[in-house]
Amino acid sequence: MKVSEPALYIHIPFCISKCHYCDFFSLGGNSAVSDAYVEALCAEIRERAEAAGVEKWTSVYVGGGTPSLLSCEQLGKISDTVKKSAFLDASCEFTIELNPDDITKELLQALENCGINRISVGIQSFCDKALNFSRRRADSLKNENALKLIKQFWKKRFSVDLICGLPFESQESFLSGLEKAISYNPDHISMYSLTFEEETPFGKLLNQNKLDYDFEFSDSLWLIGRDFLESKGYLQYEVSNFSKPGFESLHNLCYWNHKSYIGAGSGATGTLYFSDGSAFRYTNKTDIAEYIKGPLNCSLDEKIDTKTSVIEFFMMGLRKISGVSEGAFKLSFGKKASFSESVKELALKWQKKNLCQVNYGGDGEKGDFSFTLGKSGIIYLNRFIVELLSLLEGE
Ligand code: SF4
Known part of the structure; x- marks a missing residue:
């Protein structure tokens, strides 16, 4: 069955180091993405688009992992493949996630040249103790430098990711961080509550009673943060997402609105909904070597x-x-x-x-x-x- 206008998600499962709260599929210890992975990714985008009869992408999102580890050439190759695989309107929302300390004037220019029109920056916090304990690569200074570069050299849409309730974050540091983020005028803010997943270092610390964590404080902090954002004109439109009116993430709305999306990359998932109410879902395995060998031959498929x-x-x-x-x-x-x-x-x-x-x-x-x-x-x-x-x- 055909799905003519899905969204497209592209997964880059590589990070320089792993943050201690993160349970996304990504491999630490990588400071670059191999060309072989990018080749496999492009082959998968082409073939899945053709197999599903895609005529037009409704939104494109490059997430990770750390997509800002891609070189300018690799970014160009991926965006060319997306544009050749189906129609991509110039105004179509095309987002990429960026790690603050990868942001340079040259990278921002390359993104614009590729037709990317929205960036999502993983700031997470401005509290150095919290950032350090979480093993974030960037400290508060690097976070702020990234926002300064964006203010100077990026004229399109941008979103900031923040985590509420990281260990060592106080109400004062959290609110002053929110204020700092807003002062750079993002049109969208994702404010996630910290969650403790079992297999992460934070999850293990908690389970072993080695982390004294106050969940009630964290919940109350989130509510204070929500009210603060709303008072500044960022309206909550989803559990963890806030935007200025008209700047909601169209790509994420596709998931919440039960619309079809194609996923490409090791660990990515795609779901195609059909008019009879049924759906087809595939999830690519997380074995990168296997993915590179045959990107279309390593998925687990299920009928929903x-x-x-x-x-x-x-x-x-x-x-x-x-x-x-x-x-x-x-x-x-x-x-x-x-x-x-x-x-x-x-x-x-x-x-x-x-x-x-x-x-x-x-x-x-x-x-x-x-x-x-x-x-x-x-x-x-x-x-x-x-x-x-x-x-x-x-x-
Ligand atoms: S939070 Fe982002 S940068 Fe940190 S390990 Fe997870 S995917 Fe990588």
């Missing part, structure tokens, strides 16, 4: 049945402040599809607790049913999903 796809529709859609609507549900699952009565009842039950807002699209109770957990309910998203799952799995 309609029931699972419906569950994912709610799990991803409810991450957005705009929530989910029956109109969007019909676009994904067909004109006759509608929210089940039990889902509607759950939304109405949460509305009574002031943790959900239900709308009928102006047509009274026969209208397009939509609901959102809103800013107050989204904090309890996981609890809502648990209740929702027990309903959907029983249907």
Whole structure:
């Protein structure tokens, strides 16, 4: 089956060193990306685009790992391949993640020459003790120098990533860091809560009781940060994402809106949704040597049945402040599809607790049913999903 207008995600799984909180698939100890990997990546983009019948990319995102380890030539090769594999409108959102200490005037110029029009910079914090303990490459000075270079030499869209609640971060240091980031006028800010994944050094420290961590403080800090960002005109549109109006990340919205995307690169995932409500998902193995040998022969493929796809529709859609609507549900699952009565009842039950807002699209109770957990309910998203799952799995 064909998917004519998906998004494209490109994975660069290499880092100079591993940060102690990070559980993304990336290999530390790499200060460059091999040409063989880039060749394999380009072959995969071409072949997957052709196999899926892609006519146009709706957004492109180069993530990692550390994509800013790519040379200017490699960046040019990848962007040429993307443009040749399907139509890419010049205004199409084309993002790359950058590590602050890789940013130079020359790199920013090369990105622009490639048609990249949005950068996402992993600042994470301005607290040196927190950065050092997390084994971030850049300290606060390098972070600030990167933002100065962006201010001087980058005239297109840019986003800043921050982590809330790193060990040694205080309320004062966190808020002054937020203020500093905002002073460079990014149009988008991702503010993630620190999570402890078992296999990371931070996760291990916590499990061995070697890290004294105050989760309540971290949660309260996130709420203070959220209110601060909103007071400065950065509106929350997803659990961890804030933007000035009109500057939401279109690429990430594709995941939350249940739209098809092709993934390329070792460890990348792609999901293609079909009009009958089913979907096809593949996940490339994380063995780089195997990937280079045969980028199209190292994926684990799965068919996603309609029931699972419906569950994912709610799990991803409810991450957005705009929530989910029956109109969007019909676009994904067909004109006759509608929210089940039990889902509607759950939304109405949460509305009574002031943790959900239900709308009928102006047509009274026969209208397009939509609901959102809103800013107050989204904090309890996981609890809502648990209740929702027990309903959907029983249907
Ligand atoms: S946070 Fe980024 S730079 Fe650090 S290890 Fe993970 S992918 Fe690499």
